[in-house]
Amino acid sequence: MGTYVMLAIIFVWWGAWVYMTLNDISIEKKKFAHMEANNGKLDPFMFTGEKARKEFLDYVEKHPEVKKDDYVKLVLENMN
Amino acid sequence: MEKLEREYDKNHYFVDQSQARGSWGTRFGFLIALWFASVGIGNVWRFPWKAASMGGGAFVVPYLIFVIILSLPAVMGEGVTGKYGQGGPVQSYRKIGGPLRGIGISIIILNAFVAYSIIVAGHALVFCIASLTPLMNDPGAMWNSYISNPTLVTGVFILIVLLSVIPPYLGVNKGIEKFAIYMGVTCIAILVIGAARAVTLPGAWAGIDYYLKPDWSKMFTINVLAGAMAQAYFSFGPGWAWFLTLSSYAKYNEDTGRAQMTTGLADTSIALLAGFCVLPVLFAMGLGTDLGTQSSFVALPMLFGQMAGGRIFTFLFFLAFFFAAYTCEYVLVDVTGSFFQDAFQWPRKKSILAAGALLIAFGLWPTLNETVFNTYDTLFGLYFLPMAVVLQAVAAGWIFTAERFRKTVMNPWGNGYIGPIWDLFYRWVVPGLSLFLMIYWAIDMTRSGAPWYLGVGGMVIIAVVLLGSMYLFGQWDKAKEQRVLANFKSARR
Numbered sequence: 426m427g428t429y430v431m432l433a434i435i436f437v438w439w440g441a442w443v444y445m446t447l448n449d450i451s452i453e454k455k456k457f458a459h460m461e462a463n464n465g466k467l468d469p470f471m472f473t474g475e476k477a478r479k480e481f482l483d484y485v486e487k488h489p490e491v492k493k494d495d496y497v498k499l500v501l502e503n504m505n
Numbered sequence: 506m507e508k509l510e511r512e513y514d515k516n517h518y519f520v521d522q523s524q525a526r527g528s529w530g531t532r533f534g535f536l537i538a539l540w541f542a543s544v545g546i547g548n549v550w551r552f553p554w555k556a557a558s559m560g561g562g563a564f565v566v567p568y569l570i571f572v573i574i575l576s577l578p579a580v581m582g583e584g585v586t587g588k589y590g591q592g593g594p595v596q597s598y599r600k601i602g603g604p605l606r607g608i609g610i611s612i613i614i615l616n617a618f619v620a621y622s623i624i625v626a627g628h629a630l631v632f633c634i635a636s637l638t639p640l641m642n643d644p645g646a647m648w649n650s651y652i653s654n655p656t657l658v659t660g661v662f663i664l665i666v667l668l669s670v671i672p673p674y675l676g677v678n679k680g681i682e683k684f685a686i687y688m689g690v691t692c693i694a695i696l697v698i699g700a701a702r703a704v705t706l707p708g709a710w711a712g713i714d715y716y717l718k719p720d721w722s723k724m725f726t727i728n729v730l731a732g733a734m735a736q737a738y739f740s741f742g743p744g745w746a747w748f749l750t751l752s753s754y755a756k757y758n759e760d761t762g763r764a765q766m767t768t769g770l771a772d773t774s775i776a777l778l779a780g781f782c783v784l785p786v787l788f789a790m791g792l793g794t795d796l797g798t799q800s801s802f803v804a805l806p807m808l809f810g811q812m813a814g815g816r817i818f819t820f821l822f823f824l825a826f827f828f829a830a831y832t833c834e835y836v837l838v839d840v841t842g843s844f845f846q847d848a849f850q851w852p853r854k855k856s857i858l859a860a861g862a863l864l865i866a867f868g869l870w871p872t873l874n875e876t877v878f879n880t881y882d883t884l885f886g887l888y889f890l891p892m893a894v895v896l897q898a899v900a901a902g903w904i905f906t907a908e909r910f911r912k913t914v915m916n917p918w919g920n921g922y923i924g925p926i927w928d929l930f931y932r933w934v935v936p937g938l939s940l941f942l943m944i945y946w947a948i949d950m951t952r953s954g955a956p957w958y959l960g961v962g963g964m965v966i967i968a969v970v971l972l973g974s975m976y977l978f979g980q981w982d983k984a985k986e987q988r989v990l991a992n993f994k995s996a997r998r
Contacts, residue, residue: 472919
């Protein structure tokens with residue numbers, strides 16, 4: 426019985442690997458297509474959602490010194 | 506003037522280096538390069554035996570849990586540090602490390618001292634070629650005559666270092682990525698074919714049962730938990746800055762958080778798959794567990810030699826072994842080469858050649874001397890590595906802060922939301938468990954009667970070396986940067 430349970434766990438694990446990989450590649454393809462259609466611009470939170478956007482904006486508001494950071498500048502420039 | 510300005514900015518803020526340093530051509534190429542930096546010989550041979558001897562499922566379950574709570578958060582931290590740093594460990598920690606800015610050099614020292622691990626790929630290549638010749642009729646004799654010939658072993662070591670220089674020398678896209686795709690896909694295919702053949706042999710179920718049947722009474726013993734933690738630690742590979750350097754070739758709008766998650770799944774999936782290649786064959790051939798204590802280089806030909814078409818399977822398995830090891834070795838060269846690029850601004854090709862020479866210099870002695878090999882393995886594997894992981898977690902998780910990384914770098918352009926649980930694991934669980942493992946090993950070594958320099962004494966020596974190198978390099982690097990800044994200011998005037 427225990428061996429069958431472990432086999433089931435392993436099959437779920439393998440399934441998760443294949444699913445996450447395919448999902449990840451398809452998202453990157455969508456990002457690329459979106460950038461092609463929008464002159465290289467891409468909303469940074471298109472695939473991480475509004476919660477991530479809100480967290481980012483709250484963080485920048487609370488820590489204004491990070492606005493000097495070029496990565497943060499890039500995110501702000503690309504936001505809709 | 507522009508060059509000086511760029512030099513200064515590069516050390517302090519995010520500056521996209523994808524044009525100058527090269528970047529990934531395809532997402533799959535990036536993923537598979539990450540996967541096969543983590544997959545090594547530990548997945549293919551050590552894992553199945555460890556699992557089987559430590560309670561089967563009772564080992565596999567905590568192993569998977571430790572991958573999720575310890576190795577994965579650490580590797581995700583490395584990935585985001587590299588993406589932000591746009592350089593190797595020296596450049597990335599210079600940018601985010603604050604007082605720990607010199608930690609990059611300690612990581613380079615770690616990589617240089619473990620150059621001896623390159624010989625494993627050499628053994629695999631020699632046995633792969635030998636499996637096509639009558640030499641493999643007696644694998645034990647073949648192993649003894651090979652390993653006792655220092656000229657041959659030295660030659661093989663140098664050959665593998667030279668071969669490992671090729672992919673990073675060719676560049677990220679044309680070298681590392683292409684090699685990872687061809688070798689990685691072949692390795693997975695071999696393991697799938699091997700597993701399919703093994704589990705369909707008559708009597709294979711006994712091996713599967715031995716491999717996976719959980720002995721829950723063992724699960725909560727310190728031996729099994731520490732063993733599962735160590736396996737999760739060494740097989741995934743946080744601390745070497747390999748994931749940091751590979752992620753530094755990601756463009757600013759490319760995800761690194763989810764990429765590391767697929768790496769965690771790939772590393773464990775391949776380890777689990779390898780178990781299905783080896784253990785069912787052992788039981789189907791009536792060999793039981795007798796081969797578990799032997800070197801894989803002797804055991805595997807003996808094992809597959811019993812099967813119909815055994816020579817082909819031996820060849821394929823050693824080929825998979827070689828690919829698994831080789832795909833790690835060229836990343837080792839790339840990370841070491843990043844030191845010359847980041848510290849002295851050498852061009853990539855010159856840096857990679859210098860890294861090859863450095864690794865030959867560092868790796869020859871332990872390759873030829875088993876005592877030195879084992880001493881290095883203990884000092885750098887058991888003490889230096891966990892200390893490096895702790896310092897990386899402090900630099901990225903506490904000084905730069907995990908919250909800032911997650912909210913301003915990891916989630917923007919990510920392929921899925923990463924929640925605050927990562928902050929918690931990266932700041933507390935990763936350094937906490939790493940310290941626990943290091944102290945547990947030091948006490949265990951001392952108690953087992955090992956020489957003083959391998960036990961607690963060794964841990965103290967390593968702490969001095971690591972912290973000292975970090976401090977001295979940090980000071981030198983800072984002084985150099987001050988000079989750049991002074992030149993920049995005077996040029997502007």
